[in-house]
Amino acid sequence: MLTTSNVNGQSFGLLQTVTLDGRVDAEPLVALQQAIDGQGVHDVVYVATENNSVYALDAGDGSTLWQRNFGTPVPYQYKNFDDNVYPVMGILGTPVIDRTAGAMYVVADVYNGSVDAFQLHAISLSSGKDLGKAATIRFSAKLLDGTTWTFDPKYHLQRAGLLEANGGIYVSFGSNGDINPDISRGTIVRYDAATLKRLSGGITDRLGENASNYYLSSIWQSGYAPAADQAGDIYFSTGNSDPSRPTYSGSGNRPDSMIRVSGDLKKLRGSFTTYNYFQLDQVDADMGSGGMLVLPDQPGSIPHLAVAGGKDGRAFLLNRDHLGGYTQGGPDKVVQIVDMGSCWCGPAYFVGSDGGARVLTGGNQGITSWRLQTSPSAQLVFESSTGPGPVCAKTS
Template sequence: MKQSSYPAFHRFFESRSNKLLVVGILACAFGLPWQIVAEAQTSVTTYHGDSQRTGWNSSEGILKPSNVTATTFGLIASVALDDQVDAQSLVVANQVIEGQGMHTVVYVATENNTVYAIDSSTGSILKTANLGAPVPRPLGCTLNGPNVGITGTPTIDVEKQTIYVMAYTLVAGQPSYRLHALNLQTLQDKAGSPINVMASHRLTDGSKLSFNSKVERQRPALLESNGNIYAGFSSFCDFSPSSSRGWLLGWNAGTLTALGANELTDTLKTAPANNGTNFFLSAIWMSGYGIADDGVGNVFFVTGNSDPNLNTYTGTTNIQESVVKMPEALTSVLDLFTPSNVFSLDQGDEDFGAGGVLVLPDQPGPVPHLAVAAGKDGRLFIIDRDDMGRFHNPDIPAHVNIGGCWCGSSYYQGADGVGRVV
């Protein structure tokens, strides 16, 4: 799992000739792309701008190579922060901040568990909130900075005036995840916030496995959809594979009450490895890309590798290396796609789940509901969301080779009306 690190500051830009505000945010760790927010009235309240994760601002019609130049576009402020930033920063236009008036506000979260509200045109810090002590290098993993605090990109509900944040904190010396619902105007916890993340799931033998914060990394961006908040979990450096597994958890956005069901990607009681050691994982990490939805009540994510010693894929009790579709209540796996070389991906640590799944807007033609996903082996699969293909040899979905992907795709429609995946 390769990643890069960036200094703990963000850069703010404006277009001087058109008085057009543009917020340019440094790429997050884990290989995420630059996020550009155009036009002063445009808010970016979730990872890649929408819950389908397109990364496309369809209302932006001003920026082009001819006017993004050294004379019209440049640095206006640098803001020193208290730790590394691995989450995408979010923007809310015309946002009231208590005691500070109205601003276009950039919300930034750091691995020190600090949330900042920053004025986008001046770089002035308007509010801060620290959500508790971060966890120093969990399990000794070095694929992160010295601390792990807020890693997954938060999500904002402007109507509720709430930013939802998952913080990894030390509580009585023990690592714990806490889901916060913060007031956008004050950055203070709302009533009922935070809640401690707890979950359990039945294994194949009927026994119950409890969520273990010590071995789970909350890496994908949070999703608000269907009145719920969703978070995916993976591992730290693939450490503790005998304990760590992929989880998708959800909570009611209004009450932070946990949903009655959740997804555990590997429900085997023991892994039948030929070396006598349990090896689970099937993590949901996606290089920080967000859990996605299709706008009609379904959520999507991609899983990573499982046991490299023996093929444990079943499509039910273990769903590694797969794009997965679930209903909003997380009660069942509705459909999935698993590449036919699933075991060789496991053997080579070639996670399909190194990349996220992009849900495309409806397309013309006989297959209108598409999604795309790519991973470390460089194949970008084009998937029919209504019939994803499950496991089939040869692979049913079409694919193109794009090179190794610790990433997630974006989508836009050009002036010619043709949709493009980039």
């Protein structure tokens, strides 16, 4: 664990440089005291690459304990030259580890020379071998006009991290750089963690094919995974939709929103869409660039809180039981709005040595620490920042 006492010039610094077979976009994962087949017990760093490889590395000396490759990655030219991820696309979303099951769940985008497919694997932490048959991700959904939309991997990226909750693995998708907005829609699919059988799924934009030619409302969150609360409900943010006209629909499309759905993905539990979402759509300043943080239960009149924000720099403190809905013309019905700076990031939470709860936000203003005050009302109180202080702190 990094602390203010051990992060210093004497005890903190580069240990090893390890050469891998491709670019790394997924977050590394750490498993302490992990048994490795035939090699004893190690502190292990698991790293996934865009070349569709997963490495198990010794955290001390950087040696490779095992390596697993899942197949040919996708040339970015095939994804219509999406230069957000290049020259190839493989494992983009951060895998998830289940120490009890001894498993890592990982999604690889595999190219067979003519088409690609997203494949969900459950592999052994000790060997990298498959624990069962991989699942090829397929999904379709009914639109509001009665037609059926079918997920096409060519027009999607699996950017958000994987989530394990409710005995399932949740896999989310967004567009490949908004290049094909007439095809791509935000998608989340749930698989049984034990069998990798598909259980359910949903899309964020259900507008019919004749209603618009620009969909999206992607789930990408700059790699931040969806969140789950103690009741098993799932939370995530969505990106922009049509910049040419407003397309918010209470029954069909929630762009630039924070969403709460049931664990089976079949029921909308709540949502918040900022009043100026269309202005954000027009300048590609969507909320989908930031992850949604579910805070532990707090004392006070609003025990169930969440924090989220995106490219335009606002961070929203939300009541999870009443996220805020959509208020045309504003003001947004949220607990508080503070300025954190443009965010391609996700917030964090910790309790300090003084017993005080804190939220960390990141943005172009640096990392900012906010003390979470719960009495007489819930609010974030600016504490310190690695960059300039907040421009404003608004309570609504």
